[in-house]
Amino acid sequence: MRNRNTAPRKPRTPAQGAGSPQRPRHREGGGYARGEHTRRRLLDAGIELFAELGYERASTRAIARRAGVSLPALQYYFGGKEGLHRACAEYITEDVRARLGPAAERVRMALGRDDLTRAELLDLLRAVVEPFLEGLAMERPESWALFFARAQGEQNAAFDAIFQQIGGRLLTLVAEIIGRILARPAASPEVAIRAVIIVGQLTLVRRARPLILRALGWPDFDGERLQTLKEVIWRAIASSLR
Amino acid sequence: MRNRNTAPRKPRTPAQGAGSPQRPRHREGGGYARGEHTRRRLLDAGIELFAELGYERASTRAIARRAGVSLPALQYYFGGKEGLHRACAEYITEDVRARLGPAAERVRMALGRDDLTRAELLDLLRAVVEPFLEGLAMERPESWALFFARAQGEQNAAFDAIFQQIGGRLLTLVAEIIGRILARPAASPEVAIRAVIIVGQLTLVRRARPLILRALGWPDFDGERLQTLKEVIWRAIASSLR
DNA sequence: CCAATTTTCTATCGATTGATATAAATCTGT
DNA sequence: ACAGATTTATATCAATCGATAGAAAATTGG
Numbered sequence: 001m002r003n004r005n006t007a008p009r010k011p012r013t014p015a016q017g018a019g020s021p022q023r024p025r026h027r028e029g030g031g032y033a034r035g036e037h038t039r040r041r042l043l044d045a046g047i048e049l050f051a052e053l054g055y056e057r058a059s060t061r062a063i064a065r066r067a068g069v070s071l072p073a074l075q076y077y078f079g080g081k082e083g084l085h086r087a088c089a090e091y092i093t094e095d096v097r098a099r100l101g102p103a104a105e106r107v108r109m110a111l112g113r114d115d116l117t118r119a120e121l122l123d124l125l126r127a128v129v130e131p132f133l134e135g136l137a138m139e140r141p142e143s144w145a146l147f148f149a150r151a152q153g154e155q156n157a158a159f160d161a162i163f164q165q166i167g168g169r170l171l172t173l174v175a176e177i178i179g180r181i182l183a184r185p186a187a188s189p190e191v192a193i194r195a196v197i198i199v200g201q202l203t204l205v206r207r208a209r210p211l212i213l214r215a216l217g218w219p220d221f222d223g224e225r226l227q228t229l230k231e232v233i234w235r236a237i238a239s240s241l242r
Numbered sequence: 243m244r245n246r247n248t249a250p251r252k253p254r255t256p257a258q259g260a261g262s263p264q265r266p267r268h269r270e271g272g273g274y275a276r277g278e279h280t281r282r283r284l285l286d287a288g289i290e291l292f293a294e295l296g297y298e299r300a301s302t303r304a305i306a307r308r309a310g311v312s313l314p315a316l317q318y319y320f321g322g323k324e325g326l327h328r329a330c331a332e333y334i335t336e337d338v339r340a341r342l343g344p345a346a347e348r349v350r351m352a353l354g355r356d357d358l359t360r361a362e363l364l365d366l367l368r369a370v371v372e373p374f375l376e377g378l379a380m381e382r383p384e385s386w387a388l389f390f391a392r393a394q395g396e397q398n399a400a401f402d403a404i405f406q407q408i409g410g411r412l413l414t415l416v417a418e419i420i421g422r423i424l425a426r427p428a429a430s431p432e433v434a435i436r437a438v439i440i441v442g443q444l445t446l447v448r449r450a451r452p453l454i455l456r457a458l459g460w461p462d463f464d465g466e467r468l469q470t471l472k473e474v475i476w477r478a479i480a481s482s483l484r
Numbered sequence: 485c486c487a488a489t490t491t492t493c494t495a496t497c498g499a500t501t502g503a504t505a506t507a508a509a510t511c512t513g514t
Numbered sequence: 515a516c517a518g519a520t521t522t523a524t525a526t527c528a529a530t531c532g533a534t535a536g537a538a539a540a541t542t543g544g
Contacts, residue, residue, distance in 0.1 A: 038491080054396060056298035060532060070493055075533065077491095171457055189467075192458050193474045197443055200450050204442040211394060212438050215413050216431060225431075232435040240482030280521080302502060312523050317503065319521095 039077050041067040046088045051146030055085060089151060092144050096166055103131045104173055111176060118181060122238055125177045129237075132170060133202050133230065171195055181241050198237055205229065281319050283309040288330045293388035297327060297396055331393060334386050335407040342408065345373045346415055353418060360423060364480055367419045371479075374412060375444045375472070391445070413437050423483050440479055447471065 045067035049058040060081050064071045078084035107128045110116075116124070172186075175195035179186035182194075205212070209221075218225055287309035291300040302323050306313045320326035349370045352358075358366070414428075417437035421428035424436075447454070451463075460467055 054296075054298070056296070059530080061530090071532090072494095072534075073492065081532065167453070175457075189458055189470060190474050193454070193471060194478055196450065196454050196457050197446065197475065197478055200446040200453075201439055201443065204439065204446070208394065208438065208442050208445075211409060211442075212435070215409075215438050216434050228431055229435060232432050233439065236436055236439055236482045239484050240478050242481055301500080303500090313502090314504075314524095315522065323502065 038067070038069045038073055041069060042074055042077060042084060043088055043091055046084045047092065047144065047147050050085060050088060051144070051150060054150050060084075088147060092147060093166060095144075100131055100166065100170070103128055104169060107173060107177070111180075116180065121177055121181045122241070125174065125181075125237075125241075126234065128170070128173055128177070129198070129202065130230075130234075132199075133205065133233075167199070171199055174199055178241065194241075201233060201237065205233070280309070280311045280315055283311060284316055284319060284326060285330055285333050288326045289334065289389050290385045292327060292330060293385035293392060296392050302326075330389065334389060338386075338408050339411075342370075342373060342412065345370055346411060349415060349419070353422070358422065363419055363423050364483070367416065367423075367479075367483075368476065370412070370415055370419070371440070371444065374441075375447065387445070409441075413441060416441060420483065436483075443475060443479065447475070 042063065045063045046058075049063050049066060052058070053062075060074050061071055063084070064074050067073075074081070074084055078087050107124050110124055175186045175191055178195050178198070179188070179191045182191060184191050186192075212218075212229075213220065221229065284305065287305045288300075291305050291308060294300070295304075302316050303313055305326070306316050309315075316323070316326055320329050349366050352366055413434075417428045417433050420437055420440070421430070421433045424433060426433050428434075454460075454471075455462065463471065
């Protein structure tokens with residue numbers, strides 16, 4: 001009935017600085033076991049629901065409920081909804097990066113030789129592209145890939161972080177291999193465009209997932225069908241590089 | 243202060259049947275000039291804001307404000323937010339269909355011959371693919387393509403309608419041409435997948451636009467650069483079909 | 485066991501959302 | 515100009531949202 005404050009307040013913005021409020025105020029050295037547990041539960045529930053419903057539809061209440069914790073716990077650990085979302089993105093990014101890193105490093109080493117045949121270069125491309133396709137889009141819980149797709153579609157701040165960590169490295173690596181195959185400088189527009197196209201094709205598997213499934217009349221990507229999909233995509237990529 | 247109704251109401255669901263409440267209650271034969279005008283304004287504003295912010299973030303108030311009409315006008319003409327969204331999808335769909343239709347018909351006629359060479363088939367593919375690329379992704383306001391992308395990402399009901407009207411036809415047509423080129427049945431998974439990939443590549447130009455620009459170090463797609471982009475994409479598509 | 489810290493819970497706030505009731509304003513056909 | 519239909523505008527509703535206050539409960543080190 002009565003307003004305590006006549007000035008128009010903005011309670012939607014977090015009280016803490018806009019920097020990174022996701023860490024609670026507890027001491028650095030601290031870290032109770034129970035706290036870390038609910039923190040993890042919130043991350044899992046957040047990834048699931050953000051992926052399932054998108055950022056807006058996933059309410060903090062629903063996330064807290066699925067995590068089995070109370071609503072203020074979300075504020076306490078992540079500073080707010082946006083903080084949780086960013087934390088989810090970082091959580092996923094770190095895992096994918098760890099998964100993609102070794103393969104990328106091996107490929108980068110192999111690229112040191114300058115007498116690689118076309119077949120060898122194609123193998124290298126596959127070596128860097130396949131873990132990406134499997135890791136990001138398939139192996140991990142579907143919610144992870146969906147989270148990524150949502151972040152990209154919604155143009156969240158989370159997308160920038162994810163892209164710079166993963167997409168950027170992948171793109172430069174792919175461009176380098178393609179440049180070799182096409183015998184053009186990796187920095188040339190043609191090579192860069194084709195690198196983007198190829199990487200884009202992979203993400204398409206997730207982004208246009210409902211479209212693909214419906215076009216094929218498939219209920220889902222499972223087992224053999226997934227194998228077929230990967231094989232066809234790869235053949236298309238390989239045959240396009242001449 | 244006091245509730246008029248003790249029973250828990252659900253005012254979020256539209257009062258009319260869930261069927262298609264977007265048409266106002268005015269007589270069929272009616273149709274005042276002024277009404278049609280604000281109806282169109284709401285459609286334009288809806289497409290813009292749905293594309294800009296996504297379905298959830300685009301509030302009915304913001305849409306009405308941008309359209310320059312009052313809030314209840316939205317309810318009056320489209321029965322509610324969901325109705326407006328569906329109407330926007332149909333509006334876009336109808337335009338694209340009209341734009342795509344003639345070319346598709348011509349290609350379908352040409353496909354009647356069964357002695358087409360590879361080069362001729364590639365020309366046909368380009369004839370059906372280029373209007374799509376130009377019409378949906380370039381010529382029309384960016385918001386249209388964004389609206390489409392959002393609908394797919396959010397798995398809205400609008401996506402179903404759009405897909406069946408446009409995506410379906412385009413895909414089956416492309417699949418038919420590709421099937422001929424690859425000498426495989428158009429209904430085979432391999433051909434269907436490659437059709438999806440090719441069509442998807444085209445939409446990438448819009449959807450991954452910031453990504454492409456950043457990778458190329460270009461400030462924007464203008465004139466010659468756009469031509470280069472199209473040419474590279476097309477060469478990649480053509481050379482992948484062997 | 486105790487004091488300090490960390491974690492959780494209940495209750496509630498203010499803002500915004502989609503939708504509606506209701507009446508005034510506008511337009512159409514006669 | 516008038517009656518009836520159509521269109522617009524004002525004011526408000528109930529629900530839900532993210533966030534917070536403040537106290538209770540739990541955990542830790544001493």
